[in-house]
Amino acid sequence: MSVSKSIIDDLNQGEKLSLHNWDMWHRKVRYLLDNEGVLEGIEKHMTEPKSGEVRTEYDAWKMKDKVARVLLLSSMPNPLILRFEKFKHAKQLWDAVKLEFGGTSTTRLRQLTLRFEGYKKRPEHTMREHLMTMSNMISELKAAGNNMTDEQEVQAVICSLPKSWDHMRLNLTHNDNIRKFEDVARHVELEEERLISEKGTEEAFVVSSEVQKKHGKRKRGKSDVASSSTGASSSKPSGFGGRKKKKNKQEKRKDKSKMICYNCEQLGHFARECTKPKKVSAQSSCCKSDVYVSSCALLAETFSTWTVDSAATDHITRDIYAFVDFRRIPAGSRHIYMGNNSKVEVLGIGTCELVFNSGHKLLLHDVLYAPEIRRSLVSVCLLVKLGFCVVFVGTCVELYLNDCLIGNGYLKDNFMILDTINYSAAYDSSSYVISDNDCDVKKWHARLCHIGVDRMNRLAKDGLLGLAAKFNLPTCEHCLAGKAIRKPFGKAIRATSPLQLIHSDICGPMNVRARHGGVYFITFIDDYTRYSQVYLISHKSDALSCFKSYMTLVENQLGTTIKALRTDRGREYLSDEFKRLCDEKGIVRQLTIPGTPQQNGVAERRNRTLLEMVRSMMAQAKLPISFWGDALLTVAYVLNRVPTKSVSTTPYKLWTSRKPSLVNLRPWGSMAYVLDSSHKYGKLGPRGKKCIFIRYSEQSKGYVFIGEDLSGTVTEFEARDATFLEEEFPRQREVSTLELFELVPATKDIVSREELEQNVSRVDDSWSTATGRDPQLGSVASDYDPQESQQRHPEPRKSARGKVPRRRFEIEEGECFLAAVEDIIEPRTVADALSSPEAKEWLAALKEEMDSMKKNQVWDLVVLPPWRKTVGNKWVLKVKRKADGSIDRYKARLVAKGYTQVEGVDYEETFSPVVRFASIRIILALVASMDLELYQMDVKTAFLNGELDKEIYMDQPTGFEAKGEEHKVCKLRRSIYGLKQASRQW
Secondary structure, X not given: OOOOHXXXXXXXXXXXXXXOOHHHHHHHHHHHHHHHOOOHXXXXXXXXXXXXXXXXXXXXXXXXXHHHHHHHHHOOOHHHHHHHOXXXXXXXXXXXXXXXXXXXXXXXXXXXXXXXXXXXXXOOOOHHHHXXXXXXXXXXXXXXXXXXXXXXXXXXXXXXXXXXXXXXXXXXXXXXXXXXXHHHHHHHHHHHHHHHXXXXXXXXXXXXXXXXXXXXXXXXXXXXXHHHOOOOOOOOOOEEOOOOOOOOXXXXXXOOOXXXXXXXXXXXXXXXXXXXXXXXXXXXXXXXXXXXOOHHHHOOOOOOOEEEEOOOOOXXXXXXXXXXXXXXXXXXXXXXXXXXXXXXXXXEEEEEXXXXXXXXXXXXXXXXXXXXXXXXXXXXXXXXXXXXXXXXXXXXXXXXXXXXXXXXXXXXXXXXXXXXXXXXXXOOHHHOOOOOOOOXXXXXXXXXXXXXXXXXXXXXXXXXXXXXXXXXXXXXXXXXXXOOOOOOOOOOOOOOOOOOOEEEXXXXXXXXXXXXXXXXXXXXXXXXXXXXXXXXXXXXXXXXXXXXXXXXXXXXHHOOOOOEEEEOOOOOOOOHHHHHHHHHHOOEEEEOOOOOHHHHHHHHHHHHHHHHXXXXXXXHHOOOHHHHHHHHHHHHHHHOOOOOOOOOOOHHHHHHOOOOOOXXXXXXXXXXXXXXXXXXXXXXXXXXEEEEEEEEOOOOXXXXXXXXXXXXXXXXXXXXXXXXXXXXXXXXXXXXXXXXXXXXXXXXXXXXXXXXXXXXXXXXXXXXXXXXXXXXXXXXXXXXXXHXXXXXXXXXXXXXXXXXXXXOOOOOHHHHHHHXXXXXXXXXXXXXXXXXXXXXXXXXXXXXXXXXXXXXXXXXXXXXXXXXXXXXXXXXXXXEEOOOOOEEEEEEEEEEOHHXXXXXXXXXXXXXXXXXXXXXXXXXXXXXXXXXXXXXXXXXXXXHHOEOOOOOXXXXXXXXXXXXXXXXXXXXXXXXXXXXXXXXXX
């Protein structure tokens, strides 16, 4: 048995198996295998019989198995062939493909049911296509084991109808004759046909009405034109006047069978009755507001002269100063068409006053302002409509009103010019000076302080920049240098499939390490689904390992590969190892332009969203700041399950093809009682212990809590049986102290614990118990080498300059000495102190301070009780100097961070009595007057003698943590410097 070449060719050219066509693919494959007689190959599996047994049945099955395997692999794309060719038998191959693409029977049925119940008709689909889709979905449900009733099918179709079909949905619901899917489908299709026919009738009616309106307007337009050409009658010899009587003759009926339409050139109707689109002439294509003038407007004349034009439909001027009343109109709303088919734009309308030499004044209303026209025109047609009589006699023109001569004009250069007073000569010449360089664009541009060309053109149209009506400003290099702006960022092209483009960015460092050591976090966001993955990292160099883990995870889950990666130009992304990995995997790198984070806006915006939500959650929960990593992972979990503006649904649904479930979400940091049967009292002990919810489990179906175990140690653990108190949060420090900031990366890296241990070892357990044993500081002292310190001491810099003669104002020797003394820089941390040239002195100062703490039995090492917060501490290192400025000694002081204390919990009152300076002066005066001996004293570490009346827990001093008890804290017995109540307790 063999497979024909035609079948293999059909499979290679046909539709291949993918994530979205399993339902149809497995049907086609089963039909094909059945047709070839090898369906048995995927339904059963046989083992090779032992020697001597009958092999007939096995050989037949083996041939079918071989053919079925070839057909299955031929119907897959190349990546899936490479993935599934490891299965040597057809049934194994079929089961593996069915498990990955079809899922289990239960999950498959659940997916199909949820999809069917939420399906709605799409606007782009016809009702027939919609019903076909629902029919296919019903068939798939029945094949998966869902035996739907006819009534359920009818209800599903009714619920899937759009909102505009509410009336039809109501009718179908109350129709008892609809019993099956075919019944409701027939009613729905008939309703759609009815709606389509009604819509076509309405559109035809609207078109007919619009055609009739156009005919009516055109007829009225013709009568208007006819009436506008008439004017008042006059007895003058050759004037524009005389009224025509209106004709009102009724047209006789004519035979239209031989009439030819001038519009469509067909018989049977007139052009005014034609339903075809009208032929548009050059003049009729213009709007009603357009104006026509003769070609005389193209020849230039002075501003103040007015030309009589019998072809102009409106009064027009180019002189802004001719108006006594003026208003602007929207740009592009009106135009003036010239005799040579050119046009100019009208910028405004107003009233102009003409003063004739005879003394009469003429007000022209609705005069159009067009700076680009070359002459000011007076329309004869408008004057005649107003009752004027315009008479042309030889080379003169006369204007009459009620047989009274208003003004006249004369012929000049073949144009009739009205004899008016030159009003512009009466204006003050100082208000505007016309020079020879008025039209010099560059000079005007410089005079106006390099304003834009649009604003210059507005000034020119108003006539404020001389004769120029419009400027074409050449490229100004000074504006390019002074007005350079960032180019706008257009909308990016979105990916069309998962893993086609991945956005990534690193955010940090944070000013506080997360509980698990992270200082940064890196995000990977899929552009198509916007599904993101967040990793906490300690160094930026961990970006490569995170990307490898992410790539392996997503490519294995989705069965496809990453096509492109978009990042900024951080060093962690530009390393040779990162570039080599992308080259090997065929990943296209998309790097942003330096200083342009907008090109990686998806990742940048995600970082902002993450931190905003983390700050809000920590402000509500009031947990220690080191829990920001847990809050961040919680936010990333939730963001994948909520909708965004970028995608039509949730990222989780696009990523997994399943709707997310939100029933397990709980407020972060809230209290919960977790089931715990391992109590020390056994069956008589409580069954639930109080814990804090800190994040969702990544590997289990449950939550991650933090709470105490049987030994009293605070640990984190996973559990699913919990009852949440969603409105209760642990009482910790104030919200203002829990703000999370992102620091600017410094030139020096954060000192790690390993680096600190190289300089300062931890003190023995005797420090915590304060039992009287001497602290073991041998390891601390052994880390310091005097010779090494001398080798690290920088040599004094020798100046290469020659001798400088003394000047009048010299620097005193004492000032020079103090300047030299200031070269010793006081360290800010223990690590800086022990890495400085004065490491030996600073180490002795640290030991002296710790000896004082031990001697006064300041604290006991205990396990931090639940729901209590420790007070931080820091080392303050100072250089004590003598009166002459020389070094007296090196002083180290362990100071508590009192600003983290909470009033009412850690302290009550802080005030303490102090002595008045007047009292001290009186004592000194008595000693001097009575010649007495005065003794003064200083109490060393005075505050350590104060007894505390509140329980205060403090972190162990940096570098002096007790070995084996690093998890414990210091319970203060006495006050130390920095506490709010230290002075009062002393």
